[in-house]
Amino acid sequence: MANLSTRFFGLELKSPVIIGSAGLSNTVEKIKLLAENGAGAVVLKSVFEEEIYSEYKYEFDKQAEINDNLEYLDYFDYEIKNERVIEYLNLIQGVKNEKIDIPLVASINCTSGNDWVFFAQKLAQAGADALELNLFIIPSDVNRTAEKVREYYFATIKKVLNTVNIPVTVKLSSYFSDLAAMIKELSETGIAGITLFNRFYNIDIDIEKRSLMPAKVLSHPFEYQKSLRWIGIMSGRVKCDLAASSGVHDYPTAIKMLMAGANAVQVVSGVYKHGYNFVKEMVEGLNKWMDDHDVKSINEIVGVADLQHAKNPAQYERVQFMRYFGEFDKDVD
Ligand SMILES: Cc1cc2nc3c(=O)[nH]c(=O)nc-3n(C[C@H](O)[C@H](O)[C@H](O)COP(=O)(O)O)c2cc1C
Structure with missing residues (x-):
């Protein structure tokens, strides 16, 4: 049996298949099941900055601001409830009491570096092994x-790192004009890892009603390529570990992400679509592939096909379909 252990969140993980932040892990039983199926770690659904203010409204005079900001909460499995913050802390404590032996990672979605940061300490005190910051402001x-x-x-990031003593990672979007420089500089702040990339609530248009409607929430298997490219470009050039998120729907895609330079992958849509057994299939597939190819440990394959190791590194940075203009054959994928 190959050794599937790897490192992310500044922690040793038994497998590189991490359950990404979503409602998949909202009970102790579900987290237990995910651990039994071979998950390397579980990231809880994000607590939203607005919820923290909402729960602690007597301590913060932020309510007016919160009420203007609810569009951030549009993830489908989401419903704002004040007591969710307390439930969140209870869930972390519940998992710790059950002694489920994989890291439990809390997540905060934040749109400002404000006073909510004290709450990160509460998550750590409740027993969270690490904290993932889901940082995003749409640059509109x-x-x-x-x-x-x-x-x-x-x-x-600085405020959070000064507040907690558990490892902190960040999950980013790709909306930066200087993406490579940004990822590199963020990796030098003292964070333990960076996850590329988050997937957001998307919009679509209903042409009959001539109005906006929500787009499909779950990712498609072909959506892994942007993360693959950027993991490959940044691998070996950052001072923290990398994890891939978006479109990892099977073990071959996980292997590609590892080869591009990720230490781990985060999965969400695959679990929603195929059930909790999906995690087991991923881990078994990975194990079998490694045995069949005489790969003894994850470390042996991490980064073997990144920008720095690619025979033709220009492929990572080529984005225009130069070759295909005029001669694209529709039968070729
Ligand atoms: C229903 C749903 C809820 C999500 N909620 C959160 C969240 O609270 N915080 C977060 O950082 N990401 C959230 N995500 C994004 C996922 O963690 C993940 O980054 C994204 O779905 C891409 O991975 P996938 O292609 O495996 O689904 C959510 C995704 C889905 C589908």
Whole structure:
């Protein structure tokens, strides 16, 4: 049997298949099941900054601001409830009491580096083994400069790192004009890992009603390529571990992410679509592939096909379909 252990969240994981942040892990029983099926770690659904203010409203005079900000909460399995913050802490304590032996990672979705940061300490005290920050502001404000956006990321991370003594990782979107520089600089702040990339609530248009409607929530298997490219480009150039998220729907895709330079993959849509057994299939598939190819440990394959090892590194940075203009054959995928 190959050794599937790897490192992410600054922690030793038994397998590189991490359950990404979503409602999949909202009870102790589900987390237990995910661990039994071979998950390397579980990231809980994010607590939203607004919820923290909402719960602690007597301590913070933030309510007006919160009420203007609810569009962040549009993930489908989501319903805002004040007591969710307390339930969240109870869930962490419940998992710890059950002695489920995989790391439990709390997640905070934050859009400002504000006073909510004290709550990170509460998560650590409840027993969270690490904290993933789901940081994002949609860059749609025509008056907000890239510099301001950067400031928010670095200030928030600094505050959190100064507050907690558990490992902190960040999950990013790809919406940066200087993505490579940003990832590199963030990796030098003292965080333990970076997850590329988050997937957001998307919109679509109903052409009959001429109005907006929600797009499909779950990812498709072909959506892994952006993460693959950027993991490959950043591998070996960052000072923390990398995890891949978005479109990992089977073990071959997980192997590709590892070869591009990820230490682990995060899965969500695959579990929603195929059930909790999906995790077991991923882990078994990975194990078998490694045995068949005489790969003894995950470390042997991490980064073997990254930008720095690619025979033709230019492929990572080639984005235009130059070769295909004029001669694209529709029968070729
Ligand atoms: C229903 C649903 C809820 C999600 N909720 C969160 C969340 O609270 N915090 C977060 O960081 N990501 C959240 N995500 C994003 C996932 O963690 C993951 O990054 C994304 O779905 C891409 O992975 P996938 O292709 O395996 O689904 C959610 C995704 C889905 C589908």
